[in-house]
Amino acid sequence: MDEMKTQYAQVIVDVATMQTNQPYTYVIPPELAGQVEAGMRVVVGFGRGKRRVQGFVVAVSAENPLTSSAKLKPILEVQDLRPVLNQEALQMADWLARYTYAFKITCLQAMLPAAMKAAYTKTVSLTTSEVTPAVREMFAQKDELALAKLSPEQKKLLAPLSKQGKIEINYHVKDRAKSKLVLAIKRSLSETELQAAKTKLRKGAKKQAQLLDYLQTLPLDKEVFQANAQAKTGLGAAIFKAGAEKGWLKQSKVESYRNPYKQEVVKTEAKSLLPQQAQVVQAINQASDEGKAQTFLLQGITGSGKTEVYLHAISHVLAQGKQALLLVPEISLTPQMVSQVKARFGKEVAMLHSGLSDGEKYDEWRRIERGEAQVVVGARSAIFAPLPKLGLIIMDEEHEASYKQDDMPRYHARDVAIWRSEYHACPLILGSATPSLETRARAQKGVYGWLKLTHRANGKALPAVSLIDMKKEIMTAPVQDISQVLLAAIKQKLAQKEQVVLMLNRRGYSSFAMCRECGFVLKCPNCDISLTMHLDSHSMRCHYCGHEQGIPSVCPSCHSKRIGYYGTGTEKVETELKELLPTARILRMDVDTTRKKGAHEKILRQFGARKADILLGTQMIAKGLDFPNVTLVGVLNADTALELPDFRASERTFQLLTQVSGRAGRAQKQGEVLIQTFNPENYAIKLAQKQDYERYFRMEMAVRHRGGYPPYFYTIKITTSYRDEATAAKKIFQIAGQLKQVLSPTAQILGPSPRSVMRVNNRYYYQLVIKYKRESLLEDYLQHLLLISQKEERQGLRIVIDREPINFI
DNA sequence: AGCACGCCGACT
DNA sequence: GTCGGCGTGCTC
Numbered sequence: 065m066d067e068m069k070t071q072y073a074q075v076i077v078d079v080a081t082m083q084t085n086q087p088y089t090y091v092i093p094p095e096l097a098g099q100v101e102a103g104m105r106v107v108v109g110f111g112r113g114k115r116r117v118q119g120f121v122v123a124v125s126a127e128n129p130l131t132s133s134a135k136l137k138p139i140l141e142v143q144d145l146r147p148v149l150n151q152e153a154l155q156m157a158d159w160l161a162r163y164t165y166a167f168k169i170t171c172l173q174a175m176l177p178a179a180m181k182a183a184y185t186k187t188v189s190l191t192t193s194e195v196t197p198a199v200r201e202m203f204a205q206k207d208e209l210a211l212a213k214l215s216p217e218q219k220k221l222l223a224p225l226s227k228q229g230k231i232e233i234n235y236h237v238k239d240r241a242k243s244k245l246v247l248a249i250k251r252s253l254s255e256t257e258l259q260a261a262k263t264k265l266r267k268g269a270k271k272q273a274q275l276l277d278y279l280q281t282l283p284l285d286k287e288v289f290q291a292n293a294q295a296k297t298g299l300g301a302a303i304f305k306a307g308a309e310k311g312w313l314k315q316s317k318v319e320s321y322r323n324p325y326k327q328e329v330v331k332t333e334a335k336s337l338l339p340q341q342a343q344v345v346q347a348i349n350q351a352s353d354e355g356k357a358q359t360f361l362l363q364g365i366t367g368s369g370k371t372e373v374y375l376h377a378i379s380h381v382l383a384q385g386k387q388a389l390l391l392v393p394e395i396s397l398t399p400q401m402v403s404q405v406k407a408r409f410g411k412e413v414a415m416l417h418s419g420l421s422d423g424e425k426y427d428e429w430r431r432i433e434r435g436e437a438q439v440v441v442g443a444r445s446a447i448f449a450p451l452p453k454l455g456l457i458i459m460d461e462e463h464e465a466s467y468k469q470d471d472m473p474r475y476h477a478r479d480v481a482i483w484r485s486e487y488h489a490c491p492l493i494l495g496s497a498t499p500s501l502e503t504r505a506r507a508q509k510g511v512y513g514w515l516k517l518t519h520r521a522n523g524k525a526l527p528a529v530s531l532i533d534m535k536k537e538i539m540t541a542p543v544q545d546i547s548q549v550l551l552a553a554i555k556q557k558l559a560q561k562e563q564v565v566l567m568l569n570r571r572g573y574s575s576f577a578m579c580r581e582c583g584f585v586l587k588c589p590n591c592d593i594s595l596t597m598h599l600d601s602h603s604m605r606c607h608y609c610g611h612e613q614g615i616p617s618v619c620p621s622c623h624s625k626r627i628g629y630y631g632t633g634t635e636k637v638e639t640e641l642k643e644l645l646p647t648a649r650i651l652r653m654d655v656d657t658t659r660k661k662g663a664h665e666k667i668l669r670q671f672g673a674r675k676a677d678i679l680l681g682t683q684m685i686a687k688g689l690d691f692p693n694v695t696l697v698g699v700l701n702a703d704t705a706l707e708l709p710d711f712r713a714s715e716r717t718f719q720l721l722t723q724v725s726g727r728a729g730r731a732q733k734q735g736e737v738l739i740q741t742f743n744p745e746n747y748a749i750k751l752a753q754k755q756d757y758e759r760y761f762r763m764e765m766a767v768r769h770r771g772g773y774p775p776y777f778y779t780i781k782i783t784t785s786y787r788d789e790a791t792a793a794k795k796i797f798q799i800a801g802q803l804k805q806v807l808s809p810t811a812q813i814l815g816p817s818p819r820s821v822m823r824v825n826n827r828y829y830y831q832l833v834i835k836y837k838r839e840s841l842l843e844d845y846l847q848h849l850l851l852i853s854q855k856e857e858r859q860g861l862r863i864v865i866d867r868e869p870i871n872f873i
Numbered sequence: 874a875g876c877a878c879g880c881c882g883a884c885t
Numbered sequence: 886g887t888c889g890g891c892g893t894g895c896t897c
Binding site: 079080110111112113115117858 | 874875
């Protein structure tokens with residue numbers, strides 16, 4: 065046997081603060097030789113102390129790549145038997161870190177289920193018995209005590225001992241990713257042998273005979289869960305154990321997946337396609353057959369049957385032995401959507417969404433990684449699903465803001481999807497009725513392929529959309545959230561036993577308390593935002609930091625009792641509706657009623673079962689719901705989002721109104737949509753009413769061109785924040801000054817300026833936005849800023865770099 | 874995060 | 886003159 069030469073591993077280390085974004089070299093000790101591969105998680109020592117951290121091996125080499133003869137530390141532990149990240153994932157992490165200005169470690173972690181991130185614990189133990197009785201008492205039960213669980217008194221007691229070296233701190237790195245192991249059994253004898261064993265049994269051994277009978281019904285090499293066998297036979301665990309001892313059967317521990325799908329789904333067959341759908345599927349199939357990394361915009365009006373197109377395209381790649389990835393916005397990952405895909409592809413489907421526990425997510429991830437699932441459906445982070453034979457990526461509702469992650473790594477799933485489509489040489493489909501301007505513009509330029517669905521699958525016309533001018537309403541009737549026209553329409557639908565969806569566009573404002581005498585507005589003590597009234601908890605709450613206090617009856621400023629509540633919240637509208645329509649059954653769906661897990665689904669199920677007449681909610685009811693009995697959709701306040709100082713406000717309003725309009729008349733009945741607005745002349749609202757995306761696109765593109773906004777310019781937002789305003793401001797101005805040195809004259813800097821809600825949780829926020837087309841020096845400057853910003857972070861000054869930010873306010 | 878190195882105040 | 890303050894820098 066030739067001796068194994070010492071090997072070295074390049075490790076990206078999990079040190080949240082002070083990242084160098086560069087791997088560290090570790091020695092692979094002899095006892096771990098041959099066990100360490102790129103893509104595995106390891107535990108290593110880091111720093112001068114005894115600190116242990118998790119790391120990712122990104123490369124293994126036979127030579128020490130370091131020229132300096134620095135003493136290398138060994139890898140202490142290997143956490144995986146096989147790599148958890150393949151070459152694709154490692155390359156993707158490198159790209160993602162650079163592209164989004166993130167640390168590599170956060171990129172690597174983003175690709176894995178949360179359960180695989182290490183849990184760090186620290187413990188204390190005594191190094192000597194020469195301590196006071198009080199201290200000895202503390203360690204009477206256990207040698208090691210968890211540092212986090214010590215009381216302040218206990219800590220005080222131990223503090224002096226640490227200087228004397230009488231105690232030591234131990235660092236533990238724990239892998240939280242635990243597969244659930246359960247007992248399985250397999251019969252180990254042939255039928256004749258079992259029969260023979262049965263004859264040898266003493267009389268009266270009924271249970272054992274029963275077990276032998278059961279074993280005979282099992283196919284020879286089939287492993288079954290013992291729990292299932294116990295349930296089937298009614299026999300206890302002891303009998304199975306005895307059977308194993310007698311050699312009738314073999315017991316083993318097998319990995320069992322936690323099963324998040326409660327109900328069985330009935331398999332459905334593919335529906336036949338309309339000619340237009342068939343053409344689209346044909347184009348996609350051709351690209352996947354040719355192995356082309358082509359991105360397509362699939363622009364299809366609401367109800368045009370995009371989902372059926374997806375399913376056909378997926379089954380085509382599955383037939384080629386390849387895998388498919390379907391991304392949907394978190395909010396539309398409804399049971400309806402899920403069961404549609406499950407019904408078509410059955411056990412081939414894995415699901416990744418926020419409704420699953422960490423353990424369930426880990427199990428689904430394992431199923432994918434082991435090649436047991438060929439189709440993955442999931443929200444944003446599912447774009448990293450480990451599918452080695454990826455043949456098709458689909459992003460439904462590609463314009464949705466939830467595809468952008470708002471903490472590090474600040475990636476947009478679309479960018480990652482394009483990267484993976486190129487890596488796998490497979491097509492990417494971006495589906496939407498209202499594509500983002502960026503995507504639509506690229507389709508026009510020919511960068512993306514452009515597929516269109518212009519007919520509704522059910523042959524019905526688009527619902528009739530009308531605007532209600534609230535300025536006129538106010539002149540003729542007292543101020544209310546629901547106009548006379550809308551009220552009359554609701555009454556009519558209820559009389560016909562049809563259902564109504566009412567949407568409140570809450571973004572930007574909701575009910576706040578103001579003194580009618582002095583104009584005092586009740587604000588959050590920690591944030592620059594007014595408190596919102598919540599009737600259910602009878603309190604005033606801050607939506608930014610969660611601060612909560614009682615509803616004031618006296619003005620804190622002038623002590624007047626004349627406090628009024630202004631604005632519109634779902635609760636207030638609900639109260640108003642109950643007064644206007646005492647017999648109507650109303651379901652409310654907003655952040656408050658959906659906070660509990662599963663509440664979202666429950667409300668929708670109730671509404672689907674016609675247990676309510678009116679579904680009243682915020683944005684979350686606009687997406688992907690499909691209720692055949694809904695014939696009226698009302699939008700109570702179309703324009704609140706328009707006022708926001710964000711160049712995308714108009715685009716969002718248009719998309720939202722178009723989407724919600726599509727909720728009416730999904731099936732046989734003709735739908736009707738009523739939109740209440742104070743700006744009936746605004747082009748976003750007018751064109752949403754006409755359902756004219758193309759004209760909206762042209763008008764908005766002209767606006768963007770004039771203002772120098774995306775898609776004509778790239779944008780990067782930099783935010784600084786600190787607990788005192790001057791420091792945050794000083795830093796952002798310093799960065800702006802440096803940027804001016806770096807940028808060419810064609811680039812622009814917006815700001816610096818305080819963020820519109822400047823103070824949140826007692827931190828002050830300042831920001832600037834860079835608009836540019838091509839800047840050769842910018843990239844290096846920002847990478848540099850990312851690395852040096854960590855030093856400031858330690859002092860509490862936070863710097864955030866966000867490429868192509870979604871929110872500008 | 875945590876440890877070492879380094880350069881200024883109040884003390885044996 | 887020294888002990889120790891915590892600002893600064895580095896961690897394979």
